[in-house]
């Protein structure tokens with residue numbers, strides 16, 4: 291490891307200017323994965339590097355590599371060591387960040403697995419991981435440099451699984467590639483998994499803007515085999531040995547389905563080129579979870595609002611959309627938003643920096659805040675309640691896929707935000 295991590299520069303400065311950059315000048319067709327741990331409590335965060343891996347496919351974007359969409363609680367930046375030029379950046383969020391707003395984070399320090407992926411570099415690079423401290427302000431948590439020919443970079447895949455193309459519409463360099471991973475399917479249930487993955491794809495295309503961009507989307511089903519069938523439910527004392535170890539009752543919330551095993555998830559995803567990860571859980575129990583540029587996870591067989599939940603979770607993980615719902619009683623994630631700061635999510639606002647949100651999309655005659663009437667329910671407005679908060683946080687429409695299962699589709703603001711990500715990744 292000594293040679294892997296080059297001496298840190300005292301002044302680690304990055305040129306943020308956008309320049310015309312050829313993918314092949316800096317990158318190969320493979321991917322580079324960096325595994326690290328987020329550690330801390332409700333007040334502090336540190337990041338510690340664990341390992342660097344070379345993976346066989348890069349499925350992400352090949353254009354505007356040094357631009358970003360200002361999404362995610364964190365971001366990472368890759369710079370060319372020789373020129374100090376920014377050559378790749380992407381934002382992401384984490385389960386760790388959500389945990390920080392739970393009561394447990396006041397009592398104990400914990401660590402969470404995290405992984406970022408970028409195209410495998412041809413020359414020495416420096417990587418920085420940054421935490422958002424304001425709408426457009428960042429603090430560095432981790433920085434290091436490495437050479438792509440370092441012999442200690444791990445190059446062997448450590449999982450195997452059968453892979454099937456569910457939808458192959460375009461070359462992966464021009465498409466959104468979605469890696470769907472089987473969770474809680476035994477070896478005998480492979481056919482069921484492929485059927486469920488196909489159903490997931492069909493559900494996605496019942497929503498715009500996915501339908502109109504269908505020819506830019508590829509979907510791969512990765513049939514990871516689990517020892518047991520079904521998913522762990524700690525609150526029911528039901529424990530299962532599954533491919534990526536997911537479970538309900540995350541942060542003591544019965545329906546919150548997540549997996550802490552991010553490295554294992556990425557191991558399976560690396561069997562295909564991918565932009566986004568969807569973990570399909572073999573269970574009829576209602577629930578799911580989705581975090582921006584992390585993964586989406588949902589039950590494959592829920593009798594209740596199946597299509598709605600699957601698409602809702604993808605709204606989080608693919609486009610960084612916030613939950614637009616709120617409850618009168620306290621929610622487990624109540625403390626996640628500070629009303630004095632504009633959050634980065636495009637579909638909620640405490641009106642601190644509303645210009646950065648959907649203000650330009652408002653009809654000229656709309657009242658702010660918008661009272662709920664039969665007429666306003668069909669318009670873009672500024673409706674109070676969103677992001678788990680009943681007061682002080684606003685959402686763009688009365689209803690939306692990000693608010694209720696009864697909504698028919700995404701509201702126009704969310705639809706536009708999803709389309710922006712599709713175009714950014716596939717153009």
Ligand SMILES: [Zn+2]
Pocket residue numbers: 614637686687689690691692700701702703704705
């Ligand atoms: Zn919305």
